[in-house]
Structures are given as C-alpha cells and as structure tokens.
C-alpha cells in the first residue's frame with residue numbers, strides 16, 4: 001500500500017508538471033461514488049469522508065473534480081426513456097427510482113409527471129444535465145452501485161403526536177403558559193360512525209407507519225406515544241417536542257362533526273406562535289401533497305388559538321385533521337389499511353417538499 005501511494009504521488013507530481021492533473025484522482029477508492037451531490041450539504045452526504053486522513057498534501061491541493069470527465073461510457077444496452085413512454089423499461093426505471101427514494105409515486109410503467117420530477121431530482125443531485133428525460137448517462141448511474149439513496153430529511157428531527165389515548169384524562173391544565181383558562185388534559189377522541197374504530201387507534205397506526213417512512217428518508221423521529229395505553233396531556237406532548245428540539249412537529253387527528261355530510265381534510269396551525277409563518281408554509285405543502293395523493297377534499301388551513309398542544313410548543317408545529325370519522329365515506333377510508341398507507345405517503349411528501357423548498 002505504501003509503495004502504491006508513493007507511486008501515485010510520484011505520478012501526480014509528474015502530471016502536475018505538465019499541467020494535466022485535472023481528470024486524475026488517484027486516491028479515490030475503487031467503487032466509491034464519483035457523483036457526490038452538488039446540492040446543499042443539508043441534503044447530501046460527502047463520499048470522501050473516510051479517506052481524507054491518509055491524503056498527502058499534494059493531493060489536497062487538487063482542483064475540485066470535474067464530474068463530466070469521469071463519466072464512464074454507458075452500458076450500450078440502455079435506451080433513453082422520456083415522458084410519454086410506457087412499458088417494461090419504464091417500470092424497471094421507476095422501481096429503481098422508488099427503491100432509492102427518488103420517485104414519489106407509484107411504479108406503474110408510465111413515464112408521467114411524477115417520474116419526470118424524479119428523474120430531474122436525481123439528475124440535479126448528481127450534477128447531470130437536468131432534463132427530466134432519462135438519457136443513457138442518467139440510467140447508467142441510476143442502475144449502478146454508485147447511485148446514492150435520496151435522504152432529504154437527514155439530520156432533521158421530526159415529531160409525531162398521534163392524538164388522544166385509550167382513556168382520556170379529564171383533569172384540567174392551562175391552555176397556554178401563564179393562562180388562567182383551563183382545558184381538559186387529553187380526551188379519548190372521536191370514533192368511526194360506521195366502523196366504530198376509535199380515532200386514537202387510527203392516528204397511532206398512521207403515526208407508526210409514518211415514522212418508518214420518515215426514517216427511510218433520513219429523519220430522526222420523535223414519537224409522543226407508540227402505544228394506546230398512555231397518560232400524556234397535551235402539555236406533556238408539546239414538552240416532548242420542546243425537549244427534543246424538533247425541526248417539524250405534526251399532530252395527527254381525525255375530525256368529527258354533528259353534520260354527517262361534512263368530509264375532507266384540513267390542517268390547523270397556531271394563531272399565535274413564534275414560528276407562525278413557517279407553520280403556515282408547512283401546512284400549505286402538507287395539504288397540497290396529502291390531497292394530491294389521497295384525492296381527499298381540501299378544506300383548507302385553519303388558525304387555532306385554543307389548542308394547548310400548540311400554545312405550549314416552542315417548535316414549528318401543525319395539526320392535520322385527516323378526515324371526518326362522523327362521515328360514513330371518510331370513516332371507511334380512514335380505517336382502511338390501503339388508504340392509511342396513502343395518507344402516510346401524502347404526509348411524507350408534504351414534509352419532504354417543505355424542506356426541499358426551505359433554506
């Protein structure tokens with residue numbers, strides 16, 4: 001190994017004399033990713049961290065690598081794919097994009113807008129030409145072991161509060177710090193008009209699945225509860241997020257109304273809060289994404305001043321009311337496992353797109 005490094009250093013010195021160092025990176029370990037992301041460090045990992053200590057001085061003064069010069073000739077069997085294409089090859093590409101977190105949608109064999117976005121995202125993060133069309137260089141990298149998994153939530157702490165609990169605690173607590181207005185600590189929530197399934201169960205199922213998805217996208221997840229048998233007031237829940245210093249906190253709820261025809265999803269945000277603007281922005285992304293994935297009716301964003309869980313929380317926080325358990329159709333959806341999966345993806349995309357569009 002020593003002889004090899006010495007020989008490489010010698011080659012580097014000779015080449016530098018002729019001014020042709022540029023495309024050579026002699027210490028790059030074999031098989032390591034040559035396409036480290038160019039996006040902000042927040043969204044990417046460096047591919048060079050482990051090697052830096054053994055790099056001699058002369059190497060560290062090399063100019064930044066030029067990725068285009070390192071692209072190897074693509075596999076000749078690859079065929080360019082573009083929007084509008086259909087079939088097996090599109091499906092294969094989508095499955096790979098999905099496996100690596102680049103595709104936010106179904107692998108259905110049709111190259112539509114979501115697939116185009118996924119390819120664009122992949123190209124952007126890899127310093128490739130950003131066209132949204134899968135040219136052979138894009139495909140070559142995507143199928144190779146050099147392709148990186150997309151981890152847009154890496155380094156972020158996301159708080160999830162599945163609302164309510166099996167047995168409500170009807171003692172009182174102040175609705176806000178310093179307030180004399182008292183509110184019930186925590187109720188047991190509503191229940192399905194047809195399914196009879198309680199809200200606290202639905203929101204925990206969604207919360208636990210959402211946790212898995214968020215972690216797969218790089219997040220650290222802080223749950224207020226992972227079982228139904230707890231005794232946690234709304235102040236307790238807010239304090240969990242404060243102590244963990246979450247970057248984004250979401251309260252999961254289902255709605256109930258005396259009017260059985262009411263249906264749809266809404267997102268609640270605090271009326272007074274230090275991070276109110278951020279809460280609104282997060283709510284906008286969340287609602288758009290949730291409705292896009294689930295096709296549920298968008299009932300908009302509503303401000304609330306009486307939520308203990310908002311008022312005690314010092315972190316950015318929102319509350320999704322995923323549907324009305326008092327509405328027959330919504331109830332059957334909210335308690336259906338396939339629809340629950342859709343809701344989780346809708347929430348995940350909403351959170352990812354908020355951070356993708358924040359700096």
Ligand SMILES: [Zn+2]
Pocket residue numbers: 163164189190199252253254255
């Ligand atoms: Zn609720």
